[in-house]
Amino acid sequence: MTDLTALFTDLVRLETRLYNALDSRLKAEHELPLGQFEFLRYLASRDTARVFDLAHEMAITVGATSKAVDRLEAAGRIRRTANPSDRRSSLVELTAEGRRALESATPTVEAELQTWVGSVLPAPVLEQLATHLSMLRQRAEIDPRTDRAGT
Template sequence: MTDLAALFTDLVRLETRVYNAIDTRLRAEHELPLGQYEFLRYIAARGTCRVYDLAQEIAITVGATSKAVDRLEAAGRVRRTANPDDRRSSLVALTDAGRQLLAAATPTFNAELTTWIGSVLPASSLETFATTLSMLRQRAEVDHRTDRLERGTPQA
């Protein structure tokens, strides 16, 4: 029988070490923390998004997300514009500088993922791992949304 506590420890330690390795390389080569890279990647995939959307995707508070977007905006990597559908929120989009930085940093990000994960597992194991991890994350997302509804926390 699988020791779930040991599995949890391995998962958390792996995530920490891989995150730190990628963060270190992105900072060294692109002056871009991994957290900001993830924001840029999410925004680029959608064209525009709200701070709330980023917070939900990254699984951090709206306040922390807003401060992170403030830093990206101050660095000239994103811009906020009024949301025509909701005056209480703004839309975040990449600037040209943000797009260029993301394009330059993506090969570095991918190379680190290959080093830490892609080169370690055979293709069939990697596919199984990706499917399993996705299934676990989807379950966690459903449980998170259910918890919010039970507490009466509004969703957007």
């Protein structure tokens, strides 16, 4: 029987080490922290998003998300506009500079992930892992105990 506590420890340690490796390389080569890369990537997949939407997607607090949005806006990579549907919130969108930063950094992230994950696992195992992690993530995302955006 699988030791779920040991599995959890492996997942957390892998995530931490992989995050640190990607973050270090992105900062060194693109002056773009991994967290900001993730924000840009999310925004590139839609026209606009509210800060709350970003917080929910990243599983962090609205306060932490607002600070990250402030930094990205100061760097000229995103812009905020008034939300016509809700005066209490604003909409965030990528700028041309944000798209350039994302396009430049994406091959670096993909190369690093290939080194750490893609080159280690055979394609069928990687496909299974992706499927199973997606299932686990979906389960976690429907549980209100895992949503930090509202805190």
